[in-house]
Amino acid sequence: xxxxxRLRLGHVILAVTLVAxxxxxxxxxxxxxxxxTVNVEGGGAGPATxxxxxxxxxxxxxxxxxxxxxxxxxxxxxxxxxxxxxEALGVTGDFRGPTTQDAQEQAEIMAQVIGxxxxxxxxxxxxxDTLTPYINDAVEQGVPVICxxxxxxxxxxxxxxxxxxxxxxxxxxxxxARLIQEVHPDDWAAGKTxxxxxxxxxxxxxxxxxxxGYEEYFSEEAPQIEVVxxxxxxxxxxxxxxxxxxVLSAHPDLAGFAGVNAVSGLGIAAxxxxxxxxxxxxxxxxxxDEGILELIDEGVIQASVAQRQYWMSYLGAAYLYxxxxxxxxxxxxxxVDAEGEIPAEIDTTTVEVNKDNLDAFRTPxxxxxxxxxxxxxxxxDQAKGA
Amino acid sequence: MxxxxxPEPNAAADQEPAPSxxxxxxxxxxxxxxxxxxxxxxxxxxxxxxxxxxxxxSEPGRWPSVFVQTSNLKSMLAPLAMTAIVAVGMLLVLxxxxxxxxxxAVVALAGLVAGLTVKATGGxxxxxxxxxxxxxxxxxxxxxxxxxxxxxxxxxxxxxxxSVARGLALAYVQKYGVVSGFxxxxxxFAWETHIWIKGGAIVxxxxxxxxxxxxxxxxxxxxxxxxxxGGNQDAARLSxxxxxxxxxxxxxxCGALAALVGVFYAARYSEASAxxxxxxxxxxIAACVIGGASLAGGQGTALGAVLGCTLMSIISNGLQTWGxxxxxxxxxxxxxxxxxxxxxxxxxxxxxxx
Numbered sequence: 001x002x003x004x005x006r007l008r009l010g011h012v013i014l015a016v017t018l019v020a021x022x023x024x025x026x027x028x029x030x031x032x033x034x035x036x037t038v039n040v041e042g043g044g045a046g047p048a049t050x051x052x053x054x055x056x057x058x059x060x061x062x063x064x065x066x067x068x069x070x071x072x073x074x075x076x077x078x079x080x081x082x083x084x085x086x087e088a089l090g091v092t093g094d095f096r097g098p099t100t101q102d103a104q105e106q107a108e109i110m111a112q113v114i115g116x117x118x119x120x121x122x123x124x125x126x127x128x129d130t131l132t133p134y135i136n137d138a139v140e141q142g143v144p145v146i147c148x149x150x151x152x153x154x155x156x157x158x159x160x161x162x163x164x165x166x167x168x169x170x171x172x173x174x175x176x177a178r179l180i181q182e183v184h185p186d187d188w189a190a191g192k193t194x195x196x197x198x199x200x201x202x203x204x205x206x207x208x209x210x211x212x213g214y215e216e217y218f219s220e221e222a223p224q225i226e227v228v229x230x231x232x233x234x235x236x237x238x239x240x241x242x243x244x245x246x247v248l249s250a251h252p253d254l255a256g257f258a259g260v261n262a263v264s265g266l267g268i269a270a271x272x273x274x275x276x277x278x279x280x281x282x283x284x285x286x287x288x289d290e291g292i293l294e295l296i297d298e299g300v301i302q303a304s305v306a307q308r309q310y311w312m313s314y315l316g317a318a319y320l321y322x323x324x325x326x327x328x329x330x331x332x333x334x335x336v337d338a339e340g341e342i343p344a345e346i347d348t349t350t351v352e353v354n355k356d357n358l359d360a361f362r363t364p365x366x367x368x369x370x371x372x373x374x375x376x377x378x379x380x381d382q383a384k385g386a
Numbered sequence: 387m388x389x390x391x392x393p394e395p396n397a398a399a400d401q402e403p404a405p406s407x408x409x410x411x412x413x414x415x416x417x418x419x420x421x422x423x424x425x426x427x428x429x430x431x432x433x434x435x436x437x438x439x440x441x442x443x444s445e446p447g448r449w450p451s452v453f454v455q456t457s458n459l460k461s462m463l464a465p466l467a468m469t470a471i472v473a474v475g476m477l478l479v480l481x482x483x484x485x486x487x488x489x490x491a492v493v494a495l496a497g498l499v500a501g502l503t504v505k506a507t508g509g510x511x512x513x514x515x516x517x518x519x520x521x522x523x524x525x526x527x528x529x530x531x532x533x534x535x536x537x538x539x540x541x542x543x544x545x546x547x548x549s550v551a552r553g554l555a556l557a558y559v560q561k562y563g564v565v566s567g568f569x570x571x572x573x574x575f576a577w578e579t580h581i582w583i584k585g586g587a588i589v590x591x592x593x594x595x596x597x598x599x600x601x602x603x604x605x606x607x608x609x610x611x612x613x614x615x616g617g618n619q620d621a622a623r624l625s626x627x628x629x630x631x632x633x634x635x636x637x638x639x640c641g642a643l644a645a646l647v648g649v650f651y652a653a654r655y656s657e658a659s660a661x662x663x664x665x666x667x668x669x670x671i672a673a674c675v676i677g678g679a680s681l682a683g684g685q686g687t688a689l690g691a692v693l694g695c696t697l698m699s700i701i702s703n704g705l706q707t708w709g710x711x712x713x714x715x716x717x718x719x720x721x722x723x724x725x726x727x728x729x730x731x732x733x734x735x736x737x738x739x740x
Contacts, residue, residue: 071660202712202713231706236661237662238651241654241655245458245461245703246703248461249453249457249458250441250452250708250709263659263661267655270655271461273584274584275461276584289564289659290563290564291564291656291659292657295656
């Protein structure tokens with residue numbers, strides 16, 4: 001029948017098209033990569049590098065940074081650090097991550113990225129245990145990995161650059177203690193006890209470390225300060241407000257609040273505004289998101305502990321590049337940073353943001369760029385083999 | 387269930403002398419007690435009393451309990467107002483037998499748009515709210531069309547829009563960062579004291595929306611159609627109701643209300659981010675169900691939705707003031723939710739069986 005024949009012809013065309021598509025894909029997968037564009041710039045130690053961005057074709061040498069999530073403002077500075085370093089080096093930088101802090105999702109993304117065979121991977125593992133096998137897999141396949149911001153110490157990553165979360169907590173605690181002492185000098189001198197509460201997400205490893213830093217600092221250096229509550233703000237400003245308000249109701253004589261994730265400060269601030277307790281309760285927040293800066297400016301939050309995510313990824317990219325191009329060697333684990341050896345750990349430290357210096361933090365990378373130590377800046381030049 | 391009405395007095399009664407005040411008051415009382423919301427009100431009162439006992443303070447000169455302090459109760463109002471407004475919107479969708487999982491994402495996206503608008507216009511509140519709410523209207527329209535015209539399951543359709551809206555918000559924030567540094571008048575509008583409550587504007591708006599929604603759901607022809615559609619969609623269509631139009635409009639209203647909350651959210655917390663409102667959709671659905679809505683549709687009142695939000699707010703605040711550790715707070719909240727809804731269902735079933 002004619003209609004049957006037409007039907008069969010249509011099916012055949014469809015089948016042939018699909019097979020052709022599949023064949024084309026298989027072919028492409030087997031094709032060699034587009035070779036790196038290399039301009040030879042005279043002699044010199046190590047391989048030459050493409051001139052920075054001027055008319056050179058984009059390099060296929062890429063460094064990928066996988067963040068804990070892509071949604072948080074925090075990672076923008078890290079992204080900026082990566083991009084600035086890659087631009088200076090003439091390579092490609094790529095920032096990826098799950099939209100929420102889902103470590104499983106991050107692991108899947110890591111698996112994909114490994115498949116792309118980048119020149120190096122930088123990762124902030126959401127849960128060290130979950131990501132360790134994937135990091136090891138990458139290293140096994142010849143892709144070096146450096147951990148940033150959060151470490152996976154049991155894995156085969158070659159180095160960790162970041163803020164020690166525990167130290168960040170201790171820094172915050174010292175700031176809060178200082179603020180309370182400044183506001184209540186007589187009571188402090190008389191040995192009175194002061195109550196504080198900490199807004200966190202209990203169970204999130206890096207935040208638990210910060211809380212530990214707060215608690216241990218207080219018990220060791222400022223025993224007059226008592227942490228009465230560590231509460232869950234669910235990384236949401238409105239839930240944080242509700243909880244902070246409840247804590248304030250239960251402890252009307254509360255002297256201080258600490259927030260250990262970037263959103264904590266927002267909820268605390270709203271609770272204080274609501275209860276007309278601005279200035280009566282001292283607040284130390286975390287990181288320098290614009291909202292936090294605004295609240296510092298308004299005087300609702302007194303200070304924030306800002307990390308140097310920009311430095312982390314800047315250094316990470318620079319060292320990985322140097323490793324790939326034979327300028328640096330991986331740390332040999334002897335505890336000594338020899339010449340040309342990548343440091344096994346770099347503490348990028350934290351900085352106190354308060355009313356005096358907050359303008360420098362308005363642009364996520366501005367403050368970090370301006371205050372980057374010379375030896376960090378020098379790493380890029382070393383990596384280029386200059 | 388539509389609100390029950392008093393049965394008409396029969397003709398024989400007309401011949402009797404005019405009824406004295408006592409029976410009329412008694413009849414009114416009976417009507418109130420017959421309302422399903424009474425169960426939720428009772429649960430709220432009992433829960434509040436429990437927390438009152440648990441947080442009793444032994445210090446002289448202080449309030450008898452931490453929980454029942456004016457300052458504590460007042461502190462719950464503004465966040466509760468935000469949830470309640472979204473809940474009323476969600477209720478309309480639920481009554482029609484649908485779901486809207488995109489409300490949380492709309493809160494974030496509308497907040498971003500409003501934040502950008504208020505900064506660009508130097509504080510024009512009218513344009514800011516218009517811009518923010520239109521985000522919700524657009525998302526609601528898409529939800530409505532996809533669910534009615536393309537007959538996509540509402541759970542899936544709104545889940546998809548949730549992803550799209552959240553993704554757009556994330557895309558913006560990743561490139562340009564969160565939006566902050568709002569003009570003073572925007573912040574003041576959100577924080578000014580009304581009816582002795584700081585940030586009272588949102589509370590007043592919530593009361594107005596809840597009251598309007600409740601009255602319209604009980605009395606207006608347009609909103610009563612929601613119950614018929616929720617009860618039996620085909621029968622509703624056969625009786626001449628434009629089912630698609632009505633259903634779609636519930637998504638639009640829900641989106642608009644979520645967007646309204648999103649604008650206030652940005653002002654209240656001085657920041658518009660991509661992470662606002664995460665998880666709100668499920669909380670709000672739970673609140674509606676506690677208040678008497680059915681996941682199968684055809685049931686629920688605005689008053690019930692607000693009461694459901696209130697109960698959840700009280701439990702959350704009570705557990706925190708009592709000092710329960712965060713992990714156990716989650717367990718407790720879940721247990722109370724299950725118990726409250728079970729009691730609710732049990733009593734309601736017994737009543738309808740009578």
